[in-house]
Amino acid sequence: MRQTVALLVVGVLASGCPAPPAAPPPPPEEEPFPPPGERERIDAAVAPVLEGEWVSGLVVGLADSRGPRVYAYGTIDGDSVVELGSVTEVFTGLLLADAVQRGLVALDDPVRKYLPPEVSFPEEITLRHLATHTAGLPRRPDNFAPADLTDPYADYTVAKLHEYLGRFRPQTPPGETFAVSNLGIALLAQVLAPDYETTLRERILEPLGMRHTGITIEGLAQGHDGDLVAVGPWSFGAFAGAGGLRSTANDLLALLGANLGYLESSIDAALAFARTPLTDRMALGWQIMEDGRTLWRTGQTGGCRSFLALDPDAGLGVVVLSDTSSDVVDQIGRVALGRQEAVELRPTVELSTYLLDLWVGRYRLERGLYLEVKREEDHLVLISPDEPPARLYAASAVDFYVRVSDLQITFRDDALVLHRPDGDQTARRARR
Incomplete structure (x- = not known):
């Protein structure tokens, strides 16, 4: 609870008389619940x-x-x-x-x-x-x-x-x-x-x-x-x-x-x-x-x-x-x-099936594991060896993201790059 602290004025009046006693502090104010603007x-x-x-x-x-x-x-x-x-x-x-x-x-x-x-x-x-x-x-x-x-x-x-x-x-x-x-x-x-x-x-x-x-x-x-x-x-x-x-x-x-x-x-x-x-x-x-x-x-x-x-x-x-x-x-x-002013949502753009099909294929990770990218109607799906399939949302013609995590993907002619907070990982495109 906040307490109002009274200010004690120390000194004397011009006539030399002591200052009058300070007024007693007001009772503590209740904190508003919930806080204003929250x-x-x-x-x-x-x-x-x-x-x-x-x-x-x-x-x-x-x-x-x-x-x-x-x-x-x-x-x-x-x-x-x-x-x-x-x-x-x-x-x-x-x-x-x-x-x-x-x-x-x-x-x-x-x-x-x-x-x-x-x-x-x-x-x-x-x-x-x-x-x-x-x-x-x-x-x-x-x-x-x-x-x-x-x-x-x-x-x-x-x-x-x-x-x-x-x-x-x-x-x-x-x-x-x-x-x-x-x-x-x-x-x-x-x-x-x-x-x-x-x-x-x-x-x-x-x-x-x-x-x-x-x-x-x-x-x-x-x-x-x-x-x-x-x-x-x-x-x-x-x-x-x-x-x-x-x-x-x-x-x-x-x-x-x-x-x-x-x-x-x-x-x-x-x-x-x-x-x-x-x-x-x-x-x-x-x-x-x-x-x-x-x-x-x-x-x-x-x-x-x-x-x-x-x-x-x-x-x-x-x-x-x-x-x-x-x-x-x-x-x-x-x-x-109080660590962030506002939510920052990633943009989403619509791509033609022609552009989406450019990225369909298999991509080789380390240890011989593969990622697969498929098109389902108007969007791509990422299929991983040990994760459920995840829809890819397009932020641009080459940049994509998933909504279930902080994973982002950038496609290149011969590879895709997985962007995670702990670093990037490249998966090379397998030959068709």
Whole structure:
């Protein structure tokens, strides 16, 4: 609450008499709820996203000293259950923080200590390395071969995980290189809690009053791909601790409120430990934004997108959930957080079938893998070895993008170039 501080005037009158006593300060003013202009600012960010049919629905939640509030748009609201994807990692990080606080594990314990004796995992890789994405593990294991690309993790078992771990040898010394690894977080969750959902509910969710968060939560909102086509939910098998949670905006506001000190809980020590930076890029479960202080995480499944952020200095938390798999959700989160003025949508142009057909073909990646580009009526489709087919939207005659991620593509006469935040990759065109 803001307090008005009275100004004490020290001095004497011209006659030499003492100054009269200062008037008592007025009573504290209540902070307006919600803050003036907040709704209008978020409405302005969301409007072009809905009008351009980038999402079916989304909900924005904020938590600060005024209290929690939710702004809902389209097909979902603050109580809608949405898949969290990699935001699940925040909860796995909390499980690790809680276990460290209770003396059950130490960050520098070797992972092998907690694996079956027959799994010959490298001794030098620790729990800290898994949690900070510096273990040298790939994003996915090489025996990841989903039978159904629309539910890619469903058939990946713990037995497959152990088989891969027994063969894995890091290419760089653990602790040296940051590389996001869903596999590493899935392994961390297996080590901490083989029965992930039960342990998480007892140690984290119940103390925070998060009754609508879990893996087997009912009433899941209908998800949509980047083209607003309805898709089924994902099931995560051995990857549950890396992406399997479902939750609501109101539940996640409780997590943010507890982290900011607006709600008391029995796990405050674990919450604080999880927020402590371990590297310049990672705390436990939280990534660190470019300002060096804001903690955040994003997540995505085939039909949902999530954004969670915490600015301890400003006392502000933001959650954005959508029932559509579109990375534009992250921009709305940054607007709500005050890190971005407005949402910047990529342009879309219409191309003739003649121009589209110029790029149809197969393109060779490293390791003998191929991408395929097909035309379906008035647009192109990208077919990858381990991803569901994705529609390509034209920004120009040679530049394309997908709406489900930040991937962009530039076509050349003899190749295509994949543009991602972590670098470019060229795929040469195969001979027809």
